[in-house]
Amino acid sequence: LLSTPLNPLQHDYTQAMQRSGGMLLKLLNDALDLARIEAGRLELEPSPFDPRQLLSEVAQLEQGLAHAKGLRFVLEMSDDLPAQWLGDALRIKQVLLNLANNALKFTEHGEVILRARRSADGLLCSISDTGPGISEASQARLFQRFEQADSPQRRVGSGLGLAICRELVDMMGGSIELESQLGHGSTFHVHMPLAEPAVAMPVDEFASGRHYRLLLVEDDPIVATVICGLLEREGHKVKHVGNGLAALGELAHAPFDAALLDLDLPGVDGFQIARLIRQREHAGQHLPLLAVTARSGNGDEAKARESGMDGFLRKPVSGEQLITALARVVPGTVASEELPA
Ligand SMILES: Nc1ncnc2c1ncn2[C@@H]1O[C@H](COP(=O)(O)OP(=O)(O)OP(=O)(O)O)[C@@H](O)[C@H]1O
Ligand SMILES: [Mg+2]
The missing domain is CATH 3.40.50.2300 (Response regulator)
Structure with missing residues (x-):
């Protein structure tokens, strides 16, 4: 509908419908993920992936959001990332998107930086923002389900994002740490242990621009x-x-x-x-x-x-x-x- 001719009012209504639909879909998917985790039915599906490609895809999505809000989103990848890792790329992406979305959502001025480097046994990412920061008293609580700090953006979510990130990273045997001070922005550090395939395996090739x-x-x-x-x-x-x-x-x-x-x-x-x-x-x-x-x-x-x-x-x-x-x-x-x- 949005790619057909609409008058400005219709366009606004349609966009509102799309936004609401998107929010419902996110809530439903989050609730399903948590229910699956709780029932012990969520399984990681590791396969070879290219970390640079994954990070670039995350950055591309976030840059669109940042631009719409007048913020800058920067991706910094260190040179030592391997060509391939074995991991559940979808879930790794879900964690990074959740954290980067939060950073952009709660930040009104400045920038969000996603840094990625290799650790001794996997991937180390940090997501830093120039937003309001999180008080020490709230820090641990916010990783629990439905917990949100007081903020104008409270209504735009349900407080499930960080809980899911923590569960997923736990399943990977990794950790998430928060470093923040009220008024001085926040940095989330995520460590995800990942194995390197012994021999290079075929990674999905993206064909594009063809008509089928x-x-x-x-x-x-x-x-x-x-x-x-x-x-x-x-x-x-x-x-x-x-x-x-x-x-x-x-x-x-x-x-x-x-x-x-x-x-x-x-x-x-x-x-x-x-x-x-x-x-x-x-x-x-x-x-x-x-x-x-x-x-x-x-x-x-x-x-x-x-x-x-x-x-x-x-x-x-x-x-x-x-x-x-x-x-x-x-x-x-x-x-x-x-x-x-
Ligand atoms: N980068 C950040 N800067 C400031 N506050 C944050 C940041 N990330 C998270 N928070 C605080 O932690 C709370 C919990 O985050 P979480 O991602 O779990 O929920 P949400 O973003 O409110 O909703 P949802 O992710 O379910 O859409 C947020 O409501 C916010 O108060
Ligand atoms: Mg969130």
């Missing part, structure tokens, strides 16, 4: 319209079908660069479709398959991969998430312009 011909298998017409819209806006061509049988029919008739599969479909479910697609492939053929699901269970991603899928996304998805996930699973492909419409 995609098959979307999704039974909910509203979700399908949204996903088609997000993909078409990026220049991709999308064929939408509502069930597995129709999907197999389409695949038999036209070439696709990738297929996006909902997992819960009437009749043949997404896992079965993936298996059927893989069974029909000849040697050397491999259609990239991306699961897009509303499920929140922990085991679904592993199950999707077992049934032959290459990527996994949870709904609701943003255009950016779709594009990144696709770029990860689609190797050098034929541009859609060269394919029959």
Whole structure:
């Protein structure tokens, strides 16, 4: 909606809806994360990642936020970071984003600096801001759930961010320390022990700027319209079908660069479709398959991969998430312009 013509009032309302939706989504995800941790069901999923890329992605997101607030966000990476580490990149990013978001949220003037360097056994990051600082009396308390200090920004959150950071870092065997004084800004130090892979392993390569011909298998017409819209806006061509049988029919008739599969479909479910697609492939053929699901269970991603899928996304998805996930699973492909419409 925001990328269509709107008058200024409509634009403001739509932005307010997007902000509120974003806040609800964050609250829900935070509450789910804590519930999972409490139930002992949150598991770290370590795989090789490039720390420089991860830190740059964090900085890129934060620079946008900082700019909107008239602040500066600086990333300082030391030269000794390894090319690869073994760790749960998603959760490491979640910790850094939470801390950097806080720093920007509570700071009105000045800058936020994210420093990253290697320690004897992993990654050492510090996030410093020129904000109001935190009194010694509040420091320990704020790492507990729902605890917030008095501040104008109190309503813009629920006090779960730091509690989640602490839980995640504990799971990694690391630590978070806070150094702050009222009126003199805050610095959060995070230490995360990480192993280095013995031999270099393939890290996700990001392909970008290509146009794909995609098959979307999704039974909910509203979700399908949204996903088609997000993909078409990026220049991709999308064929939408509502069930597995129709999907197999389409695949038999036209070439696709990738297929996006909902997992819960009437009749043949997404896992079965993936298996059927893989069974029909000849040697050397491999259609990239991306699961897009509303499920929140922990085991679904592993199950999707077992049934032959290459990527996994949870709904609701943003255009950016779709594009990144696709770029990860689609190797050098034929541009859609060269394919029959
Ligand atoms: N960089 C900071 N500068 C000043 N105060 C901070 C900073 N980071 C955290 N705080 C204080 O710690 C409290 C708890 O932070 P936490 O991230 O857990 O919650 P929140 O940001 O208020 O809400 P949520 O993260 O759930 O959206 C904040 O409400 C704020 O009072
Ligand atoms: Mg927070």
